Amino acid sequence: xxxxxxxxxxxxxxxxxxxxxxxxxxxxxxxxxxxxxxxxxxxxxxxxxxxxxxxxxxxxxxxxxxxxxxxxxxxxxxxxxxxxxxxxxxxxxxxxxxxxxxxxxxxxxxxxxxxxxxxxxxxxxxxxxxxxxxxxxxxxxxxxxxxxxxxxxxxxxx
Amino acid sequence: xxxxxxxxxxxxxxxxxxxxxxxxxxxxxxxxxxxxxxxxxxxxxxxxxxxxxxxxxxxxxxxxxxxxxxxxxxxxxxxxxxxxxxxxxxxxxxxxxxxxxxxxxxxxxxxxxxxxxxxxxxxxxxxxxxxxxxxxxxxxxxxxxxxxxxxxxxxxxxxxxxxxxxxxxxxxxxxxxxxxxxxxxxxxxxxxxxxxxxxxxxxxxxxxxxxxxxxxxxxxxxxxxxxxxxxxxxxxxxxxxxxxxxxxxxxxxxxxxxxxxxxxxxxxxxxxxxxxxxxxxxxxxxx
Ligand code: SF4
Ligand code: SF4
Numbered sequence: 001x002x003x004x005x006x007x008x009x010x011x012x013x014x015x016x017x018x019x020x021x022x023x024x025x026x027x028x029x030x031x032x033x034x035x036x037x038x039x040x041x042x043x044x045x046x047x048x049x050x051x052x053x054x055x056x057x058x059x060x061x062x063x064x065x066x067x068x069x070x071x072x073x074x075x076x077x078x079x080x081x082x083x084x085x086x087x088x089x090x091x092x093x094x095x096x097x098x099x100x101x102x103x104x105x106x107x108x109x110x111x112x113x114x115x116x117x118x119x120x121x122x123x124x125x126x127x128x129x130x131x132x133x134x135x136x137x138x139x140x141x142x143x144x145x146x147x148x149x150x151x152x153x154x155x156x157x158x
Numbered sequence: 159x160x161x162x163x164x165x166x167x168x169x170x171x172x173x174x175x176x177x178x179x180x181x182x183x184x185x186x187x188x189x190x191x192x193x194x195x196x197x198x199x200x201x202x203x204x205x206x207x208x209x210x211x212x213x214x215x216x217x218x219x220x221x222x223x224x225x226x227x228x229x230x231x232x233x234x235x236x237x238x239x240x241x242x243x244x245x246x247x248x249x250x251x252x253x254x255x256x257x258x259x260x261x262x263x264x265x266x267x268x269x270x271x272x273x274x275x276x277x278x279x280x281x282x283x284x285x286x287x288x289x290x291x292x293x294x295x296x297x298x299x300x301x302x303x304x305x306x307x308x309x310x311x312x313x314x315x316x317x318x319x320x321x322x323x324x325x326x327x328x329x330x331x332x333x334x335x336x337x338x339x340x341x342x343x344x345x346x347x348x349x350x351x352x353x354x355x356x357x358x359x360x361x362x363x364x365x366x367x368x369x370x371x372x373x374x375x376x377x378x379x380x381x382x383x384x385x386x387x388x389x390x391x392x393x394x395x396x397x398x399x400x401x402x403x404x405x406x407x408x409x410x411x412x413x414x415x416x417x418x419x420x421x422x423x424x425x426x427x428x429x430x431x432x433x434x435x436x437x438x439x440x441x442x443x444x445x
Contacts (some may be wrong), residue, residue: 015193017264018271019333021340028190035186035201040173043189043199045166048332049262049272050198052310055165057198057213080332080341083276087307091279103340128343 010064011041011114014075014102018046022076022102029107030074030114037115047075051084059090065097072114076103078126101125165213167259168198169252176226177219178241188218188245195249196263216255218248273333274310275320281328281344284439288320288329290432293415293424296320299431303438314411325349 013034016022034041042061044050050058062085065071071092075081078099085092100113100121113121169192173179180188185201192199200214216236217228225237236255240248262270275288275296284305289297297320298308318339321329327344334340338348415421 015190016333017194017196018269021333021335031190032183032186035189036182040201040203043193043201045193045196045198045264046272048274048276049270050166051276052272052274053166055213057165057168076332077330077337077341079278079280079343080276080330083278083330083341084332086279087276087310126343128337128345 008069009117010061010069010071011039012061012071012073012075013041013043013114014047014073015043015045016047016076016102018049026102026105026107026110030102030110033107033111034074034114039115047081047084051088054088058085058088062090062092065095066093068096070096070098070117072098072100072117074100074102074110074114076101098122099125166196166198167256167261168200168214170200170202170214170217172202172217172219174203176224177221180220180240184245188240188248191245191249192252194264195253196261196269197252215259216252218252270311271315272310273315273317273331274313275307275318276330276332276341277305277307278328278330278341281326282324283326283328284435284444285325286432286435287323287325289435290425290429291320291323292428293421295428299435299438303435303442303444305435314408314414316408317411319407319411 011034013031014022015027015031031043034043044057061071073081078101081099082092098113098117100110101124102110105113105121105125109118109121109124112118113125171180171185171189173185179185189199189201198213214230214235215233216238218238218240220241221237221239222241223239225239228235228237238248238251238255240251243251282305284303286299286305289299289305294312294314295309296307296312298306300306318329318331318334321327321331321334321339327338327348329339330341331339332341336342338344416424
């Protein structure tokens, strides 16, 4: 269950299987990257669902982080993830826990954080959505669909 | 009331000594298929023999016909040799091995969608407003009179109403579509906005549920005059639309509200519990 980068790292991947709040492509690419890394990891169908049942497995994971190991979690907003562990009577300490936000970060950044450790990605996970970057990435995706017409129908109508 | 099993069934995918590792794409496909069925998965590489603990009931690996003994405390563990099997075959075998263990499977018609409030302990001041607001016994208090989400499964799916009554923006619904309710950072402007929401409910009659009660009994009176359930329901819907918009309460939740008398009783019980918790905190010197 150790990450390729270090003996003392455990990785936890949340599939968010009951909702579509994490982009499908990010979830798929992060899982593919973890599976290709050569390391072991924990994967859960839905961290929210586990927290609701106060699944003792969460306490096992939280205890790892309190015992000198680093627990890296690929899920969503750190405030939500910490709240879920707290609800499950398995609060996460500040030290030894790195949460990567698949709702806002691209898969490569999440994977970098999970496999190699990336303090900047962890910090970015807790920050607000970068609306400008989101717009640019959406524009990039639209452009990738093919050459856009020079003028949009809306402009033609003016 | 939905009752949740204590543990989610867990599968160990073993690739340590004695098992041939799966090619990476097949590994990802199998793990994804199991997760999407609702299982947790541990991908294990260590140990001469696979260990199964913490709710794992099946160990899967490519053992080439030489399935190993599994160290397990307590429950029996099935070992499944996945040599030459597709991800779909393995999922079918795991389903068979699960037997009568309960599974909350995403997408199943009777699945419980994990929608419930999550408290940000760094923001919560234990004012108990949420406890006195909720009619469905979602909230309770712990032995130290601190707020606790006691019955998450009682929460009404897609209803984030209680997050609007929290003056400190401490209530998160992780599967909500927007911040800060989804857990995104809280800006000063958000705190102001949430306070405004409370003012709106105050304008509507001080206590949202008192207002609901009033509207319901108006509809009930009309119902007895008109003897038409459909008309009464339509009226109740019309009257409640404004309130639903103000607090983002889904219509189904309003339609599912109990009788006015029951609402009154539940509101009184919730208010009493909140008052008792606050008194307990005051007596313990906590504010
Ligand atoms: S913790 Fe976040 S990513 Fe995981 S199931 Fe809950 S909302 Fe989805
Ligand atoms: S309303 Fe907010 S601050 Fe008050 S007890 Fe509930 S979560 Fe905590």
